[in-house]
Amino acid sequence: MKKKAKRLFALVCVCSVGYGVAKLLQVESVRDKLFEVLGEDKYIALDSTVRLLADLLMWPIDFVRALLP
Amino acid sequence: MNKKYEALFTPFKIGEVEIPNRIVQCSMGGTTLFGWLEPSHFDLEGADFLLKRAKDGVGLVLPGMQVIRDTMGRKWLDSNRQMYRVLKPYMDEYHKTGGKLFIQLAGGFGRSMAVTPWMAALARNDLLNKLASPIVDVQYSCASASATPNRWADNLTSRPFTIEEIQEMVWHFGATAKKLREAGVDGVEIHAVHEGYNLDQFAIANMNFRTDQYGGTLENRLRFACEIAQEIKKQAGSDFPVSLRYSVRSCTKGWRKGAMPYEEFEEFGRDMAESEKAVKILEEAGYDFFNCDNGTYDAWYWAHPPQYMPDNCNLADVEHIRKFTNSPVACAGRMDPVKAAEEIAAGRLDAVAIARQNLVDEHWVTKIKEGKEDTIRPCIRCHNGCFNFAKFEGTENIQSLPDSLHLGRCALNPPTMQHNRYKIVPTKNPKKVAVIGGGIGGMECCLVLKKRGHNPVLFEKTGELGGLFLTASAMTFKENDKQLVEWYRREMKEAGIEVRLNTEVNDLGTIKRGFDEIIVCTGSVPRKMPQIKGFEKTMTFTELLKEGKIADEKLQKVVFLGGGQSSCEAAYDMVYNFKKSPIIVEYGNDLVAAQATCLANTSFLRDAMEYHKVPVYLHSTITEIGDGYCIIKTPDGSFRQECDAVVNGIGFVPSPVGEKAPHVHRVGDCVAIGNLRTVIWRAWDVCMRI
Numbered sequence: 002m003k004k005k006a007k008r009l010f011a012l013v014c015v016c017s018v019g020y021g022v023a024k025l026l027q028v029e030s031v032r033d034k035l036f037e038v039l040g041e042d043k044y045i046a047l048d049s050t051v052r053l054l055a056d057l058l059m060w061p062i063d064f065v066r067a068l069l070p
Numbered sequence: 071m072n073k074k075y076e077a078l079f080t081p082f083k084i085g086e087v088e089i090p091n092r093i094v095q096c097s098m099g100g101t102t103l104f105g106w107l108e109p110s111h112f113d114l115e116g117a118d119f120l121l122k123r124a125k126d127g128v129g130l131v132l133p134g135m136q137v138i139r140d141t142m143g144r145k146w147l148d149s150n151r152q153m154y155r156v157l158k159p160y161m162d163e164y165h166k167t168g169g170k171l172f173i174q175l176a177g178g179f180g181r182s183m184a185v186t187p188w189m190a191a192l193a194r195n196d197l198l199n200k201l202a203s204p205i206v207d208v209q210y211s212c213a214s215a216s217a218t219p220n221r222w223a224d225n226l227t228s229r230p231f232t233i234e235e236i237q238e239m240v241w242h243f244g245a246t247a248k249k250l251r252e253a254g255v256d257g258v259e260i261h262a263v264h265e266g267y268n269l270d271q272f273a274i275a276n277m278n279f280r281t282d283q284y285g286g287t288l289e290n291r292l293r294f295a296c297e298i299a300q301e302i303k304k305q306a307g308s309d310f311p312v313s314l315r316y317s318v319r320s321c322t323k324g325w326r327k328g329a330m331p332y333e334e335f336e337e338f339g340r341d342m343a344e345s346e347k348a349v350k351i352l353e354e355a356g357y358d359f360f361n362c363d364n365g366t367y368d369a370w371y372w373a374h375p376p377q378y379m380p381d382n383c384n385l386a387d388v389e390h391i392r393k394f395t396n397s398p399v400a401c402a403g404r405m406d407p408v409k410a411a412e413e414i415a416a417g418r419l420d421a422v423a424i425a426r427q428n429l430v431d432e433h434w435v436t437k438i439k440e441g442k443e444d445t446i447r448p449c450i451r452c453h454n455g456c457f458n459f460a461k462f463e464g465t466e467n468i469q470s471l472p473d474s475l476h477l478g479r480c481a482l483n484p485p486t487m488q489h490n491r492y493k494i495v496p497t498k499n500p501k502k503v504a505v506i507g508g509g510i511g512g513m514e515c516c517l518v519l520k521k522r523g524h525n526p527v528l529f530e531k532t533g534e535l536g537g538l539f540l541t542a543s544a545m546t547f548k549e550n551d552k553q554l555v556e557w558y559r560r561e562m563k564e565a566g567i568e569v570r571l572n573t574e575v576n577d578l579g580t581i582k583r584g585f586d587e588i589i590v591c592t593g594s595v596p597r598k599m600p601q602i603k604g605f606e607k608t609m610t611f612t613e614l615l616k617e618g619k620i621a622d623e624k625l626q627k628v629v630f631l632g633g634g635q636s637s638c639e640a641a642y643d644m645v646y647n648f649k650k651s652p653i654i655v656e657y658g659n660d661l662v663a664a665q666a667t668c669l670a671n672t673s674f675l676r677d678a679m680e681y682h683k684v685p686v687y688l689h690s691t692i693t694e695i696g697d698g699y700c701i702i703k704t705p706d707g708s709f710r711q712e713c714d715a716v717v718n719g720i721g722f723v724p725s726p727v728g729e730k731a732p733h734v735h736r737v738g739d740c741v742a743i744g745n746l747r748t749v750i751w752r753a754w755d756v757c758m759r760i
Contacts, residue, residue, distance in 0.1 A: 029495060032759065033759055036759035037759075040730075041735055041736070041755065041756050041759075042741075044755075044759070045752070045755050048755075049472065052472070052491070053471065053472050053475075056108075056472070056475050056476075059108065060108050060109060060142060060143075063105065063108060063109040063110070063111040063143075064109040064142075064143045064145075066111060066150075066152060067109055067110065067111065067143070067145055067149065067150040067152065067153070069152060
C-alpha cells in the first residue's frame with residue numbers, strides 16, 4: 002500500500018512538473034531566453050519535439066474525455 | 071468593389087437554407103472541427119480558423135472531412151456528447167457573422183487510405199491488426215466495396231465491407247447529422263461519390279465487384295450513398311440540407327494512373343455518360359447540393375490541382391452536369407473568382423468552391439470586396455504545408471508524423487492553423503537588423519521584423535528582389551509563383567523597408583557595427599560533381615529558365631542530370647510548351663523521390679513524362695559530358711546520347727556568408743536545402759525571437 006502511494010505521489014509530481022514546464026514554455030520571455038541560450042537550431046528542434054509530444058499526449062486524453070458523461 | 075465580382079456576392083439557397091453569397095470554402099483535410107485522425111474532440115485550432123473564414127465573408131464554410139468513425143480510438147462521431155455541448159455556443163458565435171457552416175462527413179478512405187509504413191505493416195498482418203484493433207483497425211480503415219489494391223502501399227488489398235458494417239455506418243451518419251443539427255450546424259455534406267474515397271469506390275464499377283445489393287447496376291453501386299442521404303433526412307429532418315461532394319468524372323486510366331487534362335483516354339472510373347445518370351439518382355435520394363470537381367486518388371491532380379493544371383480545370387464538366395439536376399451546383403479546382411463570377415452571372419453555375427486560397431490569405435474575400443485584389447497573397451498550389459502526402463515507387467505514404475497530425479497548415483502563411491505558434495508580438499526592444507539576401511527568405515524576415523516593430527535593412531547583391539525563386543518561377547506555367555514574387559515586392563515597398571540592391575556582403579564584419587542583429591539568407595548554389603568528366607559544361611537552371619535558353623532554337627535535345635522536381639518541371643515546360651525533347655537521367659528508382667512533395671504534384675509530373683514519352687533512365691547516371699553528347703550509364707550498360715546541352719539537376723548546396731556567432735542568424739537554404747515552407751517557417755521562427 003505504501004509502495005502504491007509512493008508511486009502515485011511520484012506520478013503526480015512528474016505530471017505537475019510536466020504541466021509547470023509546459024506552462025513556462027508558453028511565456029514569451031521564457032521562449033526568448035531559451036532562443037538566446039540554445040541558439041536557433043537547438044531552439045527550433047526543441048520546440049518541434051515538445052509540440053509533437055504534446056500532440057501525442059492529447060490522444061489518450063481526448064479518448065478518455067469522450068467517455069465522460 | 072469591382073463590378074466583375076458582383077455576382078459572387080448574391081445569395082442562393084441550398085434546400086431551405088439561404089447562403090449569403092456564392093463563395094464556398096471547400097473542405098480541406100486538417101481544417102476540422104472535431105480533429106483529424108485523432109480521437110474526435112472539439113478542435114480549438116480548427117474552430118478559430120473556421121470562424122475567421124466566416125468573419126472574412128465566406129458564405130458557406132465546409133470544415134475538413136470528418137470520418138464517421140474515428141481512425142484512432144474507433145469511436146463513432148455521434149458518441150462524444152461533450153463535443154456537441156461545446157459546439158452549440160460556437161455555432162451561436164459563428165452565426166453572428168451571417169455565414170453558414172455544413173460539416174463534411176465521410177465513410178472513410180478505403181483503398182485510398184494513405185497508409186504509412188507502420189500502418190501497412192499492421193494491415194498486412196491479421197494477428198497484429200487484431201491486437202491493435204481496439205486502438206486502430208487499419209484493415210477496417212482500408213475496407214472498401216471489394217478487394218482492391220491500396221493506392222499507397224504495394225501488396226496491400228482492401229477487404230470488402232460486410233452488409234452489417236455498411237448498415238451500421240449508414241445509421242451513424244443519420245445519428246451524427248441529428249446531433250449536428252441540434253447543435254446549430256446548418257447542414258451536412260457527404261464526402262460520397264468523390265475523389266475515389268470509400269463511398270466512391272462503391273460507385274465505380276471497376277472498383278466494386280460485389281454481387282449483393284451494393285454491387286452490379288449503377289443504382290446498386292450508388293445505394294450506399296443514397297441510403298446515407300435518406301437516413302440523414304429520416305433522423306435529422308427532411309428539411310436539413312444534405313450536400314454531396316461529387317466527382318463528375320474520375321479522369322482515371324487505371325490503378326494509380328491519371329489522365330492528362332488534354333488527353334483522350336478510356337475512362338477506368340466514372341465517365342460523363344454514367345455521371346449524367348448518377349446525379350439524377352442521387353438527387354432523388356435527397357441530396358440538395360452538388361459540390362463538384364473531378365478525379366480520384368489515382369488521378370489526384372484533378373481534385374488537388376498543382377500549378378501544372380490549367381485554371382478552372384473542372385469547370386466545363388461541372389457546368390455540363392448541372393444540366394442534369396435541379397439542385398444548385400458548385401465547382402472547385404483552381405477556380406478563378408473572376409471567371410466564376412462571370413459563369414454565375416450567366417446562370418451556368420451556382421457557386422464557386424475555393425479551398426487553399428483560404429489558407430494563404432485570411433482576408434482575400436474582404437480584399438475583393440474592398441477592391442484591393444492586387445494585395446491578395448496568391449496560393450502557389452505547392453501543397454507543402456497543407457497536404458504533403460508523399461510517395462514514390464516502392465514506398466507507402468512517407469509524410470512525416472508531425473505533418474500527418476497537422477494537415478491544413480500553409481507553406482506561405484505560417485499562422486494558418488497554428489495561430490498560437492506563429493504570431494506577431496510587438497517587440498519591446500526595437501533593433502536595427504541587417505538581412506543579407508533578397509530572396510523569399512530575406513523578404514519574409516523583413517516583413518515579420520517590420521510588423522514586430524524592428525527596423526530591417528535588406529542587402530541584395532543583384533539588381534532585383536526574388537533570389538533563386540526567380541529561376542523557379544520562370545517556367546511558363548508558374549503564373550502563381552510570379553504573382554507571389556510581385557506580392558513580396560509590393561509588400562516590401564508598402565512596409566517602407568530599406569532595400570540596398572547591387573550590394574554584396576561577403577564579410578559580416580563590414581556591417582556588424584551598424585546593426586544589432588544580422589540574418590543571413592544567402593540561399594544555395596548548384597551542387598557540383600567534378601568526378602564526372604566534362605561536368606563544367608553543364609548548364610544551370612538559372613541559365614536554362616531565367617536567362618531564357620529554354621526558348622533558344624539551337625537547344626532542342628536536353629539531358630537533365632537528376633530527376634528531381636526542378637528537372638521534371640523544366641522537362642515538362644520544355645516538352646509541353648516549347649515542343650522540345652528532354653531526357654531525364656536519375657540515379658534513384660523514381661522521379662521526384664522526395665518526402666516533402668505531395669503525390670498530387672509528383673504523380674502529375676510522372677504521368678506527364680509517360681504521356682509525352684520523355685525518355686527516363688532510372689538507376690542511371692552520366693559518366694561523361696562532351697560537346698554535343700553525353701555518356702549515360704544504365705544498369706544495362708553505357709551508351710552515347712547526342713544532345714544540345716546537359717542541365718545540372720543534381721540539386722543545390724547551402725551557401726551561407728560568414729561564421730555562426732551571437733546575434734548572427736541563418737534562414738532558408740543557406741541552412742539546409744528545403745522548399746518555400748522551410749524557408750518561410752524558419753524566417754518566422756527566428757524573427758519572432760529577435
